[in-house]
Amino acid sequence: MAVAGRPEDVWSAAAAYEESFAPLCAGAVPALLDAAGAPASGASLLDAGTGPGTVAAAALARGWAVTALDPSPAMLARAARNAPGVALVEGALPPTCRCRTRRSTRQSRTSS
Helix, strand or coil: CCCCCCHHHHHHHHHHHHHCHHHHHHCCHHHHHHHHCCCCCCCEEEEECCCCCHHHHHHHHCCCEEEEEECCHHHHHHHHHHCCCCEEEECCCCCCHHHHHHHHHHHHHHHC
16 A cells, blocks of 8 residues: 555556546647647647646657656656657746736635
8 A cells, every 4th residue: 555645656646647537638639739730840849747748749740849848757757658759857837927816816805
């Protein structure tokens, strides 16, 4: 039995995601990449929150130079397996100012 917070929990969570939710999301990938259009010469694509690399693999197959970004080393390991040839970066996008504004606006409304 795994202890909460231990590395094997992260790996099992990544496996569970890849086996359950990721296939549900995969159906949208062709339309997403169709909307992006054909890559121009030297064009690159950032797959932020790559997870198991579903979008990264499909974009690579369409000729994009892909950078896959994810905060989870377990997900990046799966992306490396599923999308060999992509550049892997451990990290996340910063929160946007708009999210902070909405949160503070909501708080100010409830506190008046």
